[in-house]
Amino acid sequence: MRFRFPVMFFALLLTLTAHAQAPVASMGNGEYQVVSGDTLWNIAQRIRPAGASMAQVMLAIIQANPSVFINNKTDLLKKGTVLRLPASGEITSLSNSGTSSNSETSKPRVLGDLKPASPDSARLNLASVNAMVIDTRTNEVLYSNNSDAVVPIASISKLMTAMVMLDANQPMDEKISVQIDRTRELKNVFSRLRIGSVVSRRDMLLMTLMSSENRAASSLAHHYTGGYDAFIAAMNAKARALGMTNTHFVEPTGLSEKNVSSARDLTLMVQAAAKYALIKDLSTTPKKDIRFSKPSYTLAFYNTNPLIQNHTWNIQLTKTGFINEAGRCLVMLTNINDRPLIMVLLDSYGKRSHVGDASRIRHWLETGNSTRVPTAAKAYHQRKLSALGG
Known part of the structure; x- marks a missing residue:
C-alpha cells in the first residue's frame, strides 16, 4: 500500500489561528481515541516532539495507522477511532523529503509528489x-x-x-x-x-x-x-x-x-x-x-x-x-x-x-x-x- 499525505494541511499551518491545545488524552499503551472535532493536523500538533516538523508528525501518524488512512481520507477522522500514537523516535526518524525502505507499507512519500485528498x-x-x-x-x-x-x-x-x-x-x-x-x-x-x-x-x-x-x-x-x-x-x-x-x-x-x-x-x-x-x-x-x-x-x-x-x-x-x-x-x-x-x-x-x-x-x-x-x-x-x- 502506498500512503498519500494531503498537501492541503501545510496551508493550514499558515491560515489557522494559533491557540493553546490540550494534551492528547491517551488510552494507555500509546493509543488515542478520536473525539468530535479532531483532525489529523491538531492531533499532530499536540504530540509533536521538540525538533520535529508537522510534516514528520503527520506522516508518522499515518504510517502507524495504515488501516485508518486509506484512499487519501486523511481529512476525515471518525469519532471513536483508536489511533496508535507514534513514539518520538519514530517521528524524528522520518525525513520531510521521504526515506528509503524495502517495506512498501512503511515508505513515506516525497511530499512534493503527494496528492491532496478531496473533501466530500x-x-x-x-x-x-x-x-x-x-x-x-x-x-x-x-x-x-x-x-x-x-x-x-x-x-x-x-x-x-x-x-x-x-x-x-x-x-x-x-x-x-x-x-x-x-x-x-x-x-x-x-x-x-x-x-x-x-x-x-x-x-x-x-x-x-x-x-x-x-x-x-x-x-x-x-x-x-x-x-x-x-x-x-x-x-x-x-x-x-x-x-x-x-x-x-x-x-x-x-x-x-x-x-x-x-x-x-x-x-x-x-x-x-x-x-x-x-x-x-x-x-x-x-x-x-x-x-x-x-x-x-x-x-x-x-x-x-x-x-x-x-x-x-x-x-x-x-x-x-x-x-x-x-x-x-x-x-x-x-x-x-x-x-x-x-x-x-x-x-x-x-x-x-x-x-x-x-x-x-x-x-x-x-x-x-x-x-x-x-x-x-x-x-x-x-x-x-x-x-x-x-
Whole structure:
C-alpha cells in the first residue's frame, strides 16, 4: 500500500489561528481515541516532539495507522477511532523529503509528489445554480453541479473577447476609438466612456477584463482585422477549437442572453485564457487611472472582483459577470493549499453571492465543511433547480 499525505494541511499551518491545545488524552499503551472535532493536523500538533516538523508528525501518524488512512481520507477522522500514537523516535526518524525502505507499507512519500485528498462534495453548499471546480494539475473534478446546463454567461464572455483580440496580434499601443455602432445590446446602457474618444488598445483590453467595461469590449471587436462580424465568427471558431461544444456567442460584451455556455465548457475557456500572460495580468489588476484623448479626460477603474483586494487570496485570473438572465457569475484561476484550481460559478442571487461561493469553496477545501448560504440566495437556487426539474 502506498500512503498519500494531503498537501492541503501545510496551508493550514499558515491560515489557522494559533491557540493553546490540550494534551492528547491517551488510552494507555500509546493509543488515542478520536473525539468530535479532531483532525489529523491538531492531533499532530499536540504530540509533536521538540525538533520535529508537522510534516514528520503527520506522516508518522499515518504510517502507524495504515488501516485508518486509506484512499487519501486523511481529512476525515471518525469519532471513536483508536489511533496508535507514534513514539518520538519514530517521528524524528522520518525525513520531510521521504526515506528509503524495502517495506512498501512503511515508505513515506516525497511530499512534493503527494496528492491532496478531496473533501466530500456533498458537504459543500453553494448559492450558484451551475458550478464546477477542477484541479488543473490533475484535471480532477472536485465539485460539479448542473455543469452541463447551457445558460447565459454574461460578461464571462469577455475572456473569449480578449483571446480573440490577442490572437489577431494587433498593436497593443495603437490608439483606437470607442465605438459601439454594431453592438445593439449597448443601446441605452450607461457607460462613462465617451463615444469617439481615443485610448490605446491595451487600455481598452484592461477596461474590458478588469472593470468589465462594455463599450471597451465592443470597441475591440469594432477595430478587429476583418471587422465586427469576423470578430464574432472568430469567437465561435475559438470555442469550437477548444472543445466548447455547448457554447455560442452573438456579441463581445455578454449583455445578450444569447451568449451561452456551460460550467464545464467554461473550465476549458479559463484554462485557455490562462495561457495568455496579458489576460492574467490585466484581469487581476486592482485599479488604474486611464487617460483618454479626443476629448481629453481621465477615469479611474477598479476590479469587479473584490477578492483581488484580499491579500489572503492567490488569484491568477478572474472574470465576473451579471445580467438578469444569467445571475451573478464568476470564474477564477486560483491557488488554494498549493493546489491550482479553476472555479466556475454561474447564476446566483445577491450582489456578493458569487464571491461568497468562492469563499465557501475555499473553506470547504481547507476544512471539509461548508459555510451557510444566505436565505434569499438559497431560495433563488431552489427555485431555479425546480425550474430545471432538479
